[in-house]
Amino acid sequence: MVDVRVTRTAQVPDPLRVQRYQKAPELGPRLLFFSGGSALNGMSRRLQHYTHNSIHLVTPFDSGGSSAKLREAFGMPAIGDLRSRLMALADDSILGHPEVYRLFTHRLPKNADAAVLQDTLDALAAGRHPLIDAIPSPMRQLTCHQLGYFRESMPEGFDLRGASIGNLILAGGYLNNHQQLDPIIFLFSKLVHVRGTVRAVVDQDYHLAATLEDGRRVLGQHRITGKEVAPLATPIAELELSADRDAHVPVSATLHEQNRRLIAGAELICYPPGSFYSSLLANLLPQGVGRAIRANRCPKVFIPNPSPDPEQTGMNLERQVAVLLDTLRRDVGETCPARELLDFVLIDSERGDYPGRLSADFLAERGVTLIDTRLIDEDDAPHYDPDLLVTALLSLV
Known part of the structure; x- marks a missing residue:
């Protein structure tokens, strides 16, 4: 057996290649995304029409919103972003299950009486x-069973206001x-015909810990991302994992073997837009992630945020690329060549509001290699257009 690396010249966008995927999405390519949060959900909804084989490795470190209530009650990983991505990839055709989708996306009222919510x-x-x-049936019985298990396990006084029913179902199943x-x-995933793999x-049950450039430490994703509290005014110097949200207890996580195989089998690896530290880099912290990425010779693409990200205070584009590579090298070693971890940076410099440029x-x-092409439509500005972004990525596979 001879190990060779085959390269080709790619056209971005490549309409013929994209049309071929659209005609047979069940045979579509294995695009892998390291992500969390909602930034990629719009693209995921479009992606399922081109491939049913995309892979989404999602951060379970959210410490805010309804996920925080579940984590505090049961000492469990965050499941809100997982539920959100499952729903974004759920079959939205007539063959899907819209009634399950409605249940999973339903939230209890935020201002209802506790007895009414119970x-x-x-x-x-x-x-x-x-x-x-x-x-x-039998989906009804299965869903009721998981909700019933959650109900029986729910601690007295648990706050149900604004709770996502999908999160409660997944929490019941987890327990x-x-x-x-x-x-x-x-x-x-099978019940709602998810067109892809979400893990x-x-x-x-770990949390994020950020050390700022002035030496202060910020614990918990909700304090880092700037969505529930004021954005950080000082740049982040380092991101780590902690066993506690309120006191830094350093821990290390190890990539699961099944996730390693998914990375190994990907045909394109994407570092997508979203919260730079708490969604993207958080996924790269477990031991084994960088090594798995390096071992796969597929194209690796970084897509910077096209508008200011509260987590990227003081960071220009070159600094973003450098921090991404430094984070991966924590697992593979400082001498690992950049080209084994990153091939392309994909931007729309004409329409995006990027900090600085890549010389x-x-x-x-x-x-x-810098790929500068149209990714933003006037109707979506300053955000990426899901179809344009999907088309650009598919053109590279």
Whole structure:
């Protein structure tokens, strides 16, 4: 057996290649994304029309919103971003299950009385609620079972205001499956015909810890991302994992073997837009991620945010690329050539609001190619247009 690397000249966008994928999405390429949050959900909804084989490794470190309530009550990984990505990739054709989609995306009222919310949960678990009644068997019984398990495990005084029903179902399944996420995510992926693979990058109750350039430490994703509290005024110097949200207890996580195989089998690896530290770099922290990326010779693409990101205070484009590479080298070693971790940076410089630019010398020194093409439509500005972004990525496979 001879190991060879075959390269080709790519046209971006490549309409003929994209049309071919669109005609047979079940045979589409294995594009892998390291992401979290909602930044990639719009693109994921479009992506399913070109490939049913995309892979999404999602951060389970969210420490805000309704996920925080579940984490505090049960000591579990965050599941909100996993549920959100499952729904973004759920079959939206007539063959899908819109009634399950409606249930998973439904939230309980934020201002309802606790007794009313408890009655609603009881009705859902007992199969006596309209949202449950619309679901055919055996999915109805399975869903009710997971909700019932959550209801029985729910601590007294648990705050149900604004709770996502999908999160409660996944939490019940997690508790009912010996505190493992994979079985319940796999099960509900099948129930709603998820067109792709969604997995947590690790399955542990860990949190994010950021050390700022002035030496201060910020604990918890919700304090880093700038969405629930004021954005950080000082740049982040380092991101780590912690066993606690309120006191820094350094821990290391190890990439699951199944996730390693998914990275190994990807035909394109994407470092996508989104919260730079808490969504992208957080996924790269577990031991083994950088090595798995390096071992795969497929194209590797970084897509910077086209508008200011609260987590990227003081960072220009060159600094973003450097931090991305430095984070990966924590696993593969400082001497690893950049070209084994990153091939392309994909931007729309004419329409995007990027901080600074990538000089020719900077790119040449690292062996990285800049692809500057139309990715933003006037209707979506300053955000990427999902179709244009999908088309550009598919053209590289």
